[in-house]
Amino acid sequence: MNTAADPVIRFTEVSKTFPRTDGKDVFTAVDKLSFEIAKGEIVAVLGKTGCGKSTMFNIVAGLIEPSEGQARVVGHNPFSEFDFFRGKIGIVFQNDRLMPWRTALENVMLGLQVLNADPKQALETARGWLARLGLSGHENDYPHALSGGMRQRVSIARAFAVNPDILLCDEPFSALDEMTARDLRAEFVKLVRQNNKTAVFITHQIGEAMDIGDRVMVFHRPARIAYEARLSSETGEAERTKVRDDIMKVLSVDQATA
Amino acid sequence: MGSGSMRVLQATAGMIVLAVIWQILSMTLPPFLFPPVPEIFKRTVEILITGSLLIDVLLTGGRIFVGLFGAFFIGAVIALVMARSKTLENFVSPVLTFFQGIPALSWVVFAIIWFQGTEFRIAFIMIMTTLPAFTFQILDAIRSMSKDLFEMTMSFRPSRWTLFRFLIVPTIVPGILTAWKVNLGNAARVVVVAELVGATGGVGYELLRQQQLFDMAGAMAWTLQLVLFVLVVQQTINAIEAWALSYRPVSERSI
Numbered sequence: 094m095n096t097a098a099d100p101v102i103r104f105t106e107v108s109k110t111f112p113r114t115d116g117k118d119v120f121t122a123v124d125k126l127s128f129e130i131a132k133g134e135i136v137a138v139l140g141k142t143g144c145g146k147s148t149m150f151n152i153v154a155g156l157i158e159p160s161e162g163q164a165r166v167v168g169h170n171p172f173s174e175f176d177f178f179r180g181k182i183g184i185v186f187q188n189d190r191l192m193p194w195r196t197a198l199e200n201v202m203l204g205l206q207v208l209n210a211d212p213k214q215a216l217e218t219a220r221g222w223l224a225r226l227g228l229s230g231h232e233n234d235y236p237h238a239l240s241g242g243m244r245q246r247v248s249i250a251r252a253f254a255v256n257p258d259i260l261l262c263d264e265p266f267s268a269l270d271e272m273t274a275r276d277l278r279a280e281f282v283k284l285v286r287q288n289n290k291t292a293v294f295i296t297h298q299i300g301e302a303m304d305i306g307d308r309v310m311v312f313h314r315p316a317r318i319a320y321e322a323r324l325s326s327e328t329g330e331a332e333r334t335k336v337r338d339d340i341m342k343v344l345s346v347d348q349a350t351a
Numbered sequence: 352m353g354s355g356s357m358r359v360l361q362a363t364a365g366m367i368v369l370a371v372i373w374q375i376l377s378m379t380l381p382p383f384l385f386p387p388v389p390e391i392f393k394r395t396v397e398i399l400i401t402g403s404l405l406i407d408v409l410l411t412g413g414r415i416f417v418g419l420f421g422a423f424f425i426g427a428v429i430a431l432v433m434a435r436s437k438t439l440e441n442f443v444s445p446v447l448t449f450f451q452g453i454p455a456l457s458w459v460v461f462a463i464i465w466f467q468g469t470e471f472r473i474a475f476i477m478i479m480t481t482l483p484a485f486t487f488q489i490l491d492a493i494r495s496m497s498k499d500l501f502e503m504t505m506s507f508r509p510s511r512w513t514l515f516r517f518l519i520v521p522t523i524v525p526g527i528l529t530a531w532k533v534n535l536g537n538a539a540r541v542v543v544v545a546e547l548v549g550a551t552g553g554v555g556y557e558l559l560r561q562q563q564l565f566d567m568a569g570a571m572a573w574t575l576q577l578v579l580f581v582l583v584v585q586q587t588i589n590a591i592e593a594w595a596l597s598y599r600p601v602s603e604r605s606i
Contacts, residue, residue, distance in 0.1 A: 156502055179508040190503040194521045194598045203517065207507040237600040255507070 099168060100129035101259060101291045102153055107162035109148050122148040123316040125162065135285055135292045137306030139299065141344060145316025146295045150263050153293060154184055166259065180208045183252035185265040185281075189244040191236040197223060197247045198232040204255035222250035226280065242273035249277070253284060260285060260292040266301070278304055299340050303333065311343050319343050386568035394572035404557075408576045411546065411554040414470075415538045415580075418477020419531070425478065426485030433486070434493040447483040455480050455541045462545075469550050476545040481534045488533070492526025493519065528592045532585060539581045 109123040122145040130136050140146050151157045152164050155171030155178060164170070169177050183204070191200045198219050205215035223232055226246040236244055245265060252260060262281070266274035282305055285292045296302050302309045306324060313319035320343040322336045370388050377385040398404040429447075433440040458479050462472040496519065504518045546555025554577050561569035 154506055155508075156505065175508055182506065184503070184506040186499070186503060188499065190499045192500060192518075192521065194596075203504070204507045206517065207504075207509045207513050235598045235600075237598075 101132050101134075101167055102128075102130040102293070103163075103165045104128050104149075104152075105163040105165075107149075107152065107159045107164050109145075109152065109157065110160045121315040123152070123159075126316050126318070127162075128310065128318060130291060130293065132291050133289055134307050135282070135294060135305055136308045136310060137294045137296060137302035138310050138312060139296060139302040139340065139344075140312030140316070141314065142297060144312045144314035146297075146312055147263060149312075149316050150261055150293065150295055153259075154182060154261055180204070180255050181257055182259045182261060183255055183257035185245075185249055185252045185260065185262040187264040187267060189236070189241075189248040191244055191247055191251075193236050196233045196235055197228060197239065197243075200236070200247055201250045201254050204251060208255060218254055219250070222254045223247070225284075226250050242269050242277065245269060245277060249281065249284075253288070256288070258291060260290050262292065262294045264296055267296070267298075274301075281305070299337055299344075302340075303337065309336070309340065311340055313343070313346075319346075383565060383567055386571070390568045391571045391575070394568050395575045398572055398576055407552050407554060407557055408580060410552050411542055411577065412580050412584075414473050414477065414546070414553065415535070415542050417474050418481060418542070419534060419538050421474060421478040422481040422485045422534070423527075423531070426482050427489050429482075429486045430489035430493060433490050440490075447486055450479065451483040453479075455544050459545060459547075473542070473545045473550065477538060477541060480541045481538055484534055484537065485530055488526055488530035489523060492523035492530075495526070496522045524595055525592075528588060528595070531588055535581060535584055535588070539577055543577065 104126050107123055107126045108121065110119040110121050112118075113120050124145075126145075126149060138146050138149070148157070152159055153166060153171060155166075155175065158172040164172075166178070167181070171178055171182075191197075192203070195203070198216070201219035201222055202215050205218060210218070220232060223229060226249060228243060228246055228250070231239060231243065236247070239247065245268075249265070265281075266277050269277065278301065284290075294302070294305050296305075303324060309320075309322050309324065310318050311320040320339060322339070324333070324336065328336075373385060374388045377387045382390075398408065429443060433443055455476065458476045459472075462475050466472050466475060500518060500522070504514060509517065542553075543555040543558060546553040547559055550556045554573050557573045558570055561567075561573060
């Protein structure tokens with residue numbers, strides 16, 4: 094059983110390898126990665142493309158299994174204990190991944206329907222989340238009729254609607270223009286804080302990671318933590334600048350060794 | 352003129368040209384080779400309004416549906432199993448490809464040798480000739496399922512049944528509708544061959560009779576019954592398709 098003091102996410106020496114296309118060799122995406130994330134924390138994971146951020150993300154989400162080591166989410170194995178995590182993890186992907194045959198409202202209702210929620214209640218919850226994200230009046234629009242920002246809002250509403258304990262976000266705002274991304278970022282952080290969620294936020298933008306994270310972890314390839322910094326609203330501008338410079342240095346080393 | 356009316360006019364124009372050519376030929380060649388269009392039309396209407404004759408058309412229609420539904424359900428189960436297991440796919444796929452190469456007439460011969468009972472024979476022939484196409488088309492529709500949508504749905508940890516209802520069915524509906532449209536035409540051609548042997552009713556049986564009577568107008572009228580049947584069912588599938596896929600955006604510019 095997981096107690097309040099136990100970490101929500103714990104990686105112990107986790108490695109993940111994939112066979113190369115020729116089948117003769119393996120590619121190491123994650124190498125002996127260890128970290129812990131506490132309840133209510135927002136952790137931003139930063140790193141260059143191909144550094145294994147998404148592999149780590151998929152392990153936490155239970156979409157893939159570690160080759161070695163142990164990954165635990167609230168003390169359980171996210172890959173093998175499939176049913177246990179029903180309704181406990183919400184994911185916002187890089188692209189909206191809305192079902193084109195469902196309206197905005199029906200897309201938000203998807204997770205609730207999977208959880209067998211009362212249809213009336215599910216409808217109300219979905220409407221409520223769409224309204225909260227500024228999409229009232231668009232309930233019956235199909236995804237193709239919505240802008241990129243609106244679609245991503247629907248996908249955020251879909252993740253929040255099931256009221257998960259943990260939110261995983263894989264570069265959710267990278268395809269949006271800066272203004273829309275900034276607004277959504279602010280909304281996202283507000284929603285996570287208000288609802289006391291634990292969140293892992295993957296990004297490749299230093300500014301975004303520092304805006305969102307209580308903690309920033311920088312990955313080197315293959316995914317292992319090369320740098321870590323804690324941030325809060327009380328972190329001064331000078332310290333933020335230092336953190337930013339340190340991250341830049343770490344990332345440039347990764348580039349040089351790539 | 353509205354786009355709908357224009358489409359109807361364009362679709363009708365080709366048929367009118369064909370009828371005119373036929374009529375010209377009927378005026379220059381003996382009527383037992385090319386009977387006049389009004390005569391064919393009269394015989395066609397006669398079948399439609401005469402209960403005892405219409406029964407034959409409906410009988411053939413019923414046989415087409417039995418064959419198609421049978422092949423569809425068996426094909427869907429096989430396709431789902433193949434999609435879940437690569438080993439089973441490797442095992443089943445060559446067998447279906449082998450079946451695909453067997454001519455409809457061979458299935459007719461096999462059915463006569465193996466089975467008794469006309470209806471069972473016809474159903475067997477219909478299912479065996481349309482099964483491979485249905486299976487491959489449904490398998491292809493499952494395979495074309497978006498990996499992104501699959502992972503997104505799996506992130507909610509659905510049960511197998513929920514996954515099937517919420518993701519797999521809507522994903523494969525367009526492929527299924529296309530498979531039905533393609534197989535309907537094939538089935539209409541095969542059913543006549545199947546009915547030629549042993550059936551005591553149906554369009555195929557009637558066509559055989561017209562051949563024995565050397566009645567070209569009758570042969571044309573019975574052929575048109577089958578064409579009309581296929582057209583009506585095709586339009587029904589099109590209407591279902593328009594309703595089921597109404598979420599799809601339509602570009603103002605054509606290809």
